[in-house]
Amino acid sequence: MRANGNSTHEILGKIVTAIASIAMTAAFAVPAMAASDSGTAADSGTTQQSGQYKIYPQPQNTEYGGGSLILRDKANTVVEPGIDSATKARLNEALKLKGIETTAADAVPETAYQLNVLVGINGSNGVVDKYAKQLIADGTLKVDDSTFSKNDSYVLAVRQGNAKTPDTILVLGRDTDSAFYGLTTLYQIFQQLPGRAVSNLTFSDWADVKSRGFIEGYYGSPWSTKDRVNLMTWGGYYKMNTYVYAPKDDPLHRNNWRGLYTKDQIENEIKPQAEAGNKSKVRFVYALAPFHNDGEARGKHFRFDTEEHYQKDLKELKAKYMQTIDAGVRQIALLADDSTDWGAQYGNDNTYVRVLKDLTDWIHELQQEKNDDGTAKYEGLKDTILYCPALYSYTGAGDAWYKDIPSNVQIVMTGGRTFGVASKDFADTFTKNTGRAPFMWINWPCSDMNRNTAYQYLVMGGQNNFLKPGATYGTYDGIMLNPMQQSEPSKQGIFMAADYSWNLWQSEKDGQQSWEDSFSYIDHNSPIASKGSRGLRDLAMNMRILNDGGIDGAHKDAEYDAVNKWWINNESVDYTGKLDVKGVLTELKGKLDGGTATAADFSQALTVYTTLQRAAKNYRANPGDKNMFDQIEPWISYWDDLTASAIDYITAAKQALAGDTETAKATYATAKAAFAKSDTHTIADYYQRNKPARGGLVIVRPTVQALDSFVKAKTSGSVTPTPSAATVSTNGVGAAAWHENVDPKAVIDGDDSTFFWMQSAGCDCVKANAALTVTYAEARKAKEFRFIQAEKGGDTIVNGKIEYQDADGNWTKIGDVNGDQKQIFTLDSAATVKAVRITNLAQTSKWWKVYDLSATKIDEPGTVTKDALNAKIAEAEKVDSADWTKSSREALAGAIAAAKAVAADQDATQAKVDAAVAALESAMKGVERYTAKTADQLKAEHVSNDNATYTEASYNKYQSAYDDFAAALANADDLAKVDGEALEAAYTAAKSALRYDQSARDYAQLALNDAEPYVGKASEYTKDSYAKFTVAYEALSKQLKADPNGEGDPATYTALRAALDKAIKGLVKSDGTEPERPGEKPGENKPGENKPGEKPGVNKPGADGKLSNTGADVFGLIAAMTMLAAAGVTMAGLRKRIG
Incomplete structure (x- = not known):
């Protein structure tokens, strides 16, 4: 465990005590040192054990080199003029994660022992572009020639420097947006570093799909401005670039499309949304739907009947768009979905093609307008126009007229039906018939068909049905999802679409992995899972269905339930295999429906419902985003009550099977009340009708209902029908x-x-x-x-x-x-x-x-034989069940009691007798109980992380495994041996995988690297000063080599760095002049100097960040360490270890 607040005196005292117990025969000696042949540091000190980072969307091409770059606390930043303010902001945000202060430079500094962060645009001929081209020419950087011809492409390179060159992080984008995406990848890397070492790497990355995002196009209450801003900001971390504003219930979008926004609406709604879109690169695409001619819009539609009407309406259309462009909107859309098909009446060329050409010409004119200083008046204005036709599902007809639409216009399709899918087959057919790749509008996780259900549901999965694997670069021109009325939980589907559309999945496993990993990102925007995000994941696994209301008629999707009119979407299927909700509860429900369930059959189901109950509590107590929690709180409350009822139903069932009918009836009443309460947490639907929030509709809830029927039958004495x-x-x-x-x-x-x-x-x-x-x-x-x-x-x-x-x-x-x-x-x-x-x-x-x-x-009487039953009762009473689980013991006792009742029943049929024998045989196959570790023993060995000793990622995994094991041991009397051993194995593995925070070691390695120019220079310095340097350098070098995993006490590294810095400062030139310090500039951090970015709780040499006190203690420490090293003992070995 990490020592807290140890002074150099205390550390020295521990070392001296250790020395006293060792035969002190080692001679004090300082071996000679030589610089490595390559001129790089002798030990790169990389602490990235796997060297692989978890990045979403998953990059296209990742290459990891040997060694790593250790981040300094200061960096030189070189940013080309073509990089916009949003991209610069993302650069600063990434560097701030690691506490790196920046100094802007116009040229690339070439001095070694510095960190340069370079951001530029390919082909700009700017300073970074030229630098990158030189690296490519030198063979230092390898980039495929086709990379920068692809959508949103960038190269991210991390290169450790040497004695002659600085450390370098390079981001080169196809344009400023692409550079933004490269810096977003860097941001994710910095989020998961266990210390300050970044693996040497080259990422060549691009998007398979040009436009990636979501549309507010569902039928229901529109999102708030805050909702939209939050969602665009969040989406920017996952390289999305499109949010289409198209709420059906905004009258100014469709029914009153000619109407202009008030000044207040522009200032408080349109402007902040456009700004959020521009900052996040998730562009706020303003859409109008002027072709609707029904209800409140009747007679107000865009007209094609006369030239005069056309020109008047086109002018009003431009005026409406212009109002939003002046407010900061930089992309527009034109929608004809769910509207009259005017092309069928006047011809497509005279209607939709014409208006799209006119809008394109107009946008191009706006792009040419300049301010007085010569800059673009509408900087960043895109000519890409989204167009959704009236016949948006597309069933395979030729539709050659699409070829006449301008190439800058993206043609939106829903994939063969209203609730269609993104699939290569559909896209290939569309492209073949029209000459254009489709922009996919996917009505998932859209839940607006809940207007036809008695409840409200969340769609937290379904990628297996709506995002099909197998497509390739260019298959789609764009992909956007139509999400739920609840914006925050919509992030789950949006996250997977972001991953899919950037790097198209080639197997269902790609989607499953994306689903598994999504919850830390949607909960708290991080690759590191938390207790809260894991709880949300366990609940979401049971909230995946999507109801289409039968709008598309009959179809043959394997996972479509035509009776309930929903896609099952793998509901209650655990992709990891950890919690088999579907298998366990389906098996139990079959036995409940058949009236054959015994007490032993409830053990695994109890684990399932207890796990889901704990998941709801964990998420409620640890939400990563309050906005998310507030939107889904009714469902969390539902899960609280549903799982409570399930657990009580199971208790009642076991009581009834044991013959305690009266107690079972009381428990049943409690369970039924909890089940009824689960339906009291309501959400307003499209028509503002309050409906109960529900989940687990395929497996979990029906099993609870089956438990109710089973217990009711058992307590009333009736036979559960089959x-x-x-x-x-x-x-x-x-x-x-x-x-x-x-x-x-x-x-x-x-x-x-x-x-x-x-x-x-x-x-x-x-x-x-x-x-x-x-x-x-x-x-x-x-x-x-x-x-x-x-x-x-x-x-x-x-x-x-x-x-x-x-x-x-x-x-x-x-x-x-x-x-x-x-x-x-x-x-x-x-x-x-x-x-x-x-x-x-x-x-x-x-x-x-x-x-x-x-x-x-009516059971007909017949000859009844009870010999086999009586024999089986006698056999069962001799069974030793002492080592069985509680459920198994109760099952056996209940089966014996029930069998005796049948044996004594004069009216018992042979069927009842045979059933009693079968129940006894089943109950006699008891489950052995786990006894290897108790809850108290587990608690006693719990590892805390109060001082941030371990990395957040490894500790969260450990704590999760510990919590699972502890929860099971809380009911140890009913824990099966096989389950207990599996939990113990998972806990032990997570404990062994605990990883120390590497910051202290990384800083020490950096100090050692920076000291290398002094190595082998004894002739240049006085003998005494160089001997002290040699001692300090060797002590730190040996400690680092002896502690490859960073398990040493941070205070030790702080003291050793201080000693090395003091020794360097004490070097005296043999000719009496002051020594030069390589790479040093006025105001820079010196080698070994304490870093402002160190975490709270990490020992520091002084409160003011200056190096530690006098040299006497430090050199005493080094002398003691050297003696220990000679005796085979290292500082790493003195640190208390876990397990």
């Missing part, structure tokens, strides 16, 4: 045009709280003679028939009949349906029933809600 034993069919009626409660299985699931909603085709009604039928797989004896529909006066039929079908296919009427909610029909005597049917006899004006339709089965 849905697969019957089928439901309809005639003249079908699933309602809604997106919940449209599963016909609700009629036969034995749960009176679930229902099937129906309506007849073409009306909000149930037509006469519409029928609902339940057909059993095997005919059964039945006397009682149940029919439950909506409450009286609700979605019911009031005039109908109920019939049953016998084994021969004959139908017999049982009674009349009168509109009551619950009707029980009883025959005089039992009948053989194959099916039961309800027929509506008079058309209604409402939908139909049915909860249950069933024929209660």
Whole structure:
């Protein structure tokens, strides 16, 4: 662990104590030193163990060299005149991360032992461009000739200097925007450095897709100005370049497109948004939709009927755009989506092609306008115009007219349908037929179809269905997502689109990795995961569905659920395999539905729900972005309540299975109340109707509902029905045009709280003679028939009949349906029933809600044999379950108790007897309990990071593994051996991977490198002064070599650096003159000098940043270290180690 506040005296005392315990036979000797042949530092001191950085979007071409550059606290910056203010700001932001002060220079300084940061534009013939070209000519820098012909291309190079050349960081962009992207990559590298060493590297990078971003084009409440500014600013860190302003509910965008903004709107809305877009390079693209001719826009559309109308409307269109351009907007868009297709009436050339050509000419005129000083009046104005046609889905027709649209116009397409996909097949077809690559508008993670659902949901995944792998450079002209009404959680999809569109994925694994890595970036804009971002990730894994409302009709996507009208999007699938939510809960739900679940079956499900409960708590306690948390808080509260109910349901189930029915009923009531509470956290939808926030709709929530039914059945003594034993069919009626409660299985699931909603085709009604039928797989004896529909006066039929079908296919009427909610029909005597049917006899004006339709089965008596059951009970009672998990012990006890009850039941059928035997056999296969480590033992060995001893990344991973293990051990009595061992292995691995912060060691290495010019110069200095230098240099050199992983106490490195600096200052020329210090300039940091950028808590030689006190203690320390080194002991070995 890191010592805090140790003085040189204290360190010396420890060393002397250590020496006293060692045979002091080593002679004090200072070996000779020689400069390396290459002239570089003898030991580069790189502490980048893997040398690889996590960068998003993932770069195209990354090459890592040997060694590393150690960042100094001061740098010379050379920035070419063509670099704009936003790019300069990103440079300063990156350097500020590491506390680097800058001095601007016009020429590239050539003095060694300095850091130069160079930013320029390829082909500018500027100072940086020339410098880069010389490096390329010398072979020092290798760049492919085609690199700078590609979209947004840049080269980032990091080169460690030597005794003759300075350290250099070079960013050369195709233009200033490209240089911005290169500096953004540098920013991400600096975010994850464990110290100050940056690997020597060359990144040659570019974008596969020209335009990358998102459009505010959903139907719903528009984002606020703050939302847009935040999203553009954040998007700039991931090399996005397009935000299209197109909120459907802004009247000045569509319905009243001619109307101008007020001065207040310009100053407080348009200007700050345009400024944020220009600063982040995520350009605020202002869109107008002037072609709409419906509702409030009827008669106000852009007109093509006469030349006079056309010219008048074009003038007004330009005036509206001009108002925003004067406010700072630098790109425009023209949208015809969801509007009248005027091209069909007047011809495309006379409508859309004409207006796009006129707008292009106008933009080009604006680009030529100058200020009085000769500068561009509208600096940065782009002629790229986004155009979305009226027929935006594109189904494969020729559409040759697109070829006539100006080349600067990007043609927007949604990918074959409204909720289309970005795929190579679609793009290739479009390009072949039109001669133009499509600009993809992807309606994902758009959730505006929740206007047709009874709940609100978040779309936090789905890249596997909407961003298809296999495309290549130039396949798409652009890609933008249409996100959710909630701007902050939309970052999850936007992040993946940023990665996809920069470096197109070639496999689904690329997308899965992007999804896994996304949460630290969307939560707190960092490559380093936190407890909060990990919690958000675990919840998001269960919130991936996207509902399209059936708008595109039937299609064959493998993951599309036509009943619920949603894409499953791998919901509840853990790409890492760590938490198999889908597998565990699907298996449990099958057993719950079949009534066969035992106490042992709940163990893994309890782990799942406990993990999700902890995830919600961790995120709530540690959100990285308050804006994000505020927007999704209703869903976090939902998860709090849903997981609480699940855990209580599981407890109740185990109580019921153990025979404690009364306690189970009380726990069941608590669980049911928590489940009901989960639906109280609401969000307003498109129509401003408050609806409950929900998640886990595919797997997690349905399993909770199955738990409810199971416990209810067990506590009421009824048998849980098996849905697969019957089928439901309809005639003249079908699933309602809604997106919940449209599963016909609700009629036969034995749960009176679930229902099937129906309506007849073409009306909000149930037509006469519409029928609902339940057909059993095997005919059964039945006397009682149940029919439950909506409450009286609700979605019911009031005039109908109920019939049953016998084994021969004959139908017999049982009674009349009168509109009551619950009707029980009883025959005089039992009948053989194959099916039961309800027929509506008079058309209604409402939908139909049915909860249950069933024929209660009568078990026929027969010969019952209980010998096998009694034998199995005796065998089970002898089983030693002492080393089993609690659930296994409870399962065995419950199975024995239940079996004994069946054995004593005079009316028990053979089926019940056989089921009891099977339950006993299952329960006797107990799960061994984990006992290798206790919670107290784990707590005692916990490693803290109070003094920032370890890197943030490694410690966060360690703490996460520790928390997982500790949470499991809190319920150690129910922790399976196999699960405990897996958790222990993960914890041990994370503990072993703890990585020390390298800053102190890196500074020490830098001091050693800077001292190298004095090595081998004994003849130039007095004997005494050079001997002291030699001692100090050798002491620091040996410490660095003995401590390759930076595990030494930072105070040790501080003292050794101080000693070396003191020795250099004490060097006396043999001729009596003052020695020169290589690379030193007035005001520069001296070799070994304390750095202003050191982290709080790292020992410093003095509070004022000056070097430490007198030489007596320092040289005493060095002498002691030298004696230790001779005895085989290093300072690194004196530092307390973990584990």
